[in-house]
Amino acid sequence: MITSKDNNKIKELVKLYKNKKYRDEKSLFIVEGYNLIDEAIKASRLVSIYSIKEEEKYKDAIIISEELLSKITNTITPEGIIAVVKKENSSKIGNKILYLDRLQDPGNIGTLLRSSIAFNFDTVILDECADIYNPKVVRSSEGAIFHLNFIKESLPNLKNKGYYLIGTTLNGDSVNTLNYNLCKKLVLILGNEGNGIRKEYQDITDINLTIPMNKIESLNVGVAGSIFMYLLK
Amino acid sequence: MITSKDNNKIKELVKLYKNKKYRDEKSLFIVEGYNLIDEAIKASRLVSIYSIKEEEKYKDAIIISEELLSKITNTITPEGIIAVVKKENSSKIGNKILYLDRLQDPGNIGTLLRSSIAFNFDTVILDECADIYNPKVVRSSEGAIFHLNFIKESLPNLKNKGYYLIGTTLNGDSVNTLNYNLCKKLVLILGNEGNGIRKEYQDITDINLTIPMNKIESLNVGVAGSIFMYLLK
Numbered sequence: 001m002i003t004s005k006d007n008n009k010i011k012e013l014v015k016l017y018k019n020k021k022y023r024d025e026k027s028l029f030i031v032e033g034y035n036l037i038d039e040a041i042k043a044s045r046l047v048s049i050y051s052i053k054e055e056e057k058y059k060d061a062i063i064i065s066e067e068l069l070s071k072i073t074n075t076i077t078p079e080g081i082i083a084v085v086k087k088e089n090s091s092k093i094g095n096k097i098l099y100l101d102r103l104q105d106p107g108n109i110g111t112l113l114r115s116s117i118a119f120n121f122d123t124v125i126l127d128e129c130a131d132i133y134n135p136k137v138v139r140s141s142e143g144a145i146f147h148l149n150f151i152k153e154s155l156p157n158l159k160n161k162g163y164y165l166i167g168t169t170l171n172g173d174s175v176n177t178l179n180y181n182l183c184k185k186l187v188l189i190l191g192n193e194g195n196g197i198r199k200e201y202q203d204i205t206d207i208n209l210t211i212p213m214n215k216i217e218s219l220n221v222g223v224a225g226s227i228f229m230y231l232l233k
Numbered sequence: 234m235i236t237s238k239d240n241n242k243i244k245e246l247v248k249l250y251k252n253k254k255y256r257d258e259k260s261l262f263i264v265e266g267y268n269l270i271d272e273a274i275k276a277s278r279l280v281s282i283y284s285i286k287e288e289e290k291y292k293d294a295i296i297i298s299e300e301l302l303s304k305i306t307n308t309i310t311p312e313g314i315i316a317v318v319k320k321e322n323s324s325k326i327g328n329k330i331l332y333l334d335r336l337q338d339p340g341n342i343g344t345l346l347r348s349s350i351a352f353n354f355d356t357v358i359l360d361e362c363a364d365i366y367n368p369k370v371v372r373s374s375e376g377a378i379f380h381l382n383f384i385k386e387s388l389p390n391l392k393n394k395g396y397y398l399i400g401t402t403l404n405g406d407s408v409n410t411l412n413y414n415l416c417k418k419l420v421l422i423l424g425n426e427g428n429g430i431r432k433e434y435q436d437i438t439d440i441n442l443t444i445p446m447n448k449i450e451s452l453n454v455g456v457a458g459s460i461f462m463y464l465l466k
Contacts, residue, residue, distance in 0.1 A: 107340065111456060114456075117448055119447065214351055214353050215350050222344075227463050233446075
């Protein structure tokens with residue numbers, strides 16, 4: 001059993017937890033709990049498992065003390081098990097793309113990834129967002145991260161490839177007016193929590209849409225984005 | 234300027250922050266930041282303001298040290314200002330009621346309160362849920378808490394009063410099949426994050442609905458509830 005925080009494996013875990021640069025460099029990230037570990041195994045992306053007790057199911061799990069685990073994760077991991085997992089870069093591009101412009105809240109991003117799977121958006125583009133391999137995003141995405149294609153592509157290029165670009169703003173056309181026949185290949189663009197989609201993106205979209213609503217200024221972006229994806233599914 | 238945590242006012246603030254029982258007993262709670270304080274003033278429910286600096290706008294604000302404020306709130310309050318606010322019990326009952334059965338995550342409850350305002354659900358019933366006057370709920374509801382009627386009423390009573398009871402489950406009828414003409418007076422019931430709506434409630438609803446979706450087992454309850462409210466608005 002590893003109990004020292006000076007152990008090299010533990011130092012590596014801490015860096016993978018806290019440091020985006022290190023995750024990028026190693027192309028690795030960490031997942032917590034049985035469900036996500038099983039998803040990683042199914043996707044052939046598991047590297048190593050760390051558990052606070054012997055596990056029938058995962059014979060190769062490295063045993064570490066509970067105290068050490070809670071120091072690494074800086075949170076409660078109720079199942080006492082985490083794993084190091086390989087990132088995967090995809091070049092597959094689907095017909096329904098979710099484009100996130102500068103989203104910063106890990107919980108919002110995780111929620112949107114989870115909803116995108118539910119509503120058949122299988123490709124995601126992250127433009128200056130919080131890192132999706134941040135443990136909070138991984139947690140709130142509930143495994144969606146293993147089922148999505150994360151690609152890099154610009155909006156003008158997508159337009160040239162025949163995608164219909166849908167912006168979301170507070171003062172656009174009502175989503176009720178949308179002609180769904182135009183949406184066989186589409187990009188849904190969601191913007192930053194405080195500032196929305198940047199102006200230069202709003203100018204090149206085919207349409208900018210708003211969810212009709214009462215009183216308050218705006219919905220949570222995770223909610224608004226999920227309603228748009230539900231309607232466009 | 235108050236700097237000591239042994240000051241009686243500060244002790245009171247700490248209890249209001251951390252202790253549901255105390256909030257219930259005093260019928261008070263705490264809000265953070267200018268927006269929520271202005272909402273409280275508009276609603277004539279402000280009791281007192283605590284700020285880390287003199288405020289032109291709020292002459293009666295009590296000044297406390299920044300260190301003390303961060304100890305009280307146990308988080309970052311970027312604007313350095315909080316207020317004690319009166320709770321209000323309402324007996325007003327609207328036509329669209331949101332019924333939350335044992336929801337435990339403060340962020341989910343806050344999101345749902347925010348969405349309920351957007352989609353004209355003006356009455357909320359909390360059945361064994363996390364406390365809505367928990368600072369995390371207040372924060373994520375973004376002021377919705379000042380615009381909703383929180384009532385106590387049982388589902389059988391609501392049914393007797395002519396409300397159409399809509400349960401939400403993972404294996405109900407598709408929401409696409411809903412006859413909206415039946416929904417002039419309705420109760421939308423959302424269930425606990427892990428376990429859904431309790432069985433005895435599912436048995437007395439008029440209909441149990443599901444959002445059609447791909448692959449994953451379920452959406453985040455804040456998202457699912459918001460989509461239902463959007464469709465029923």
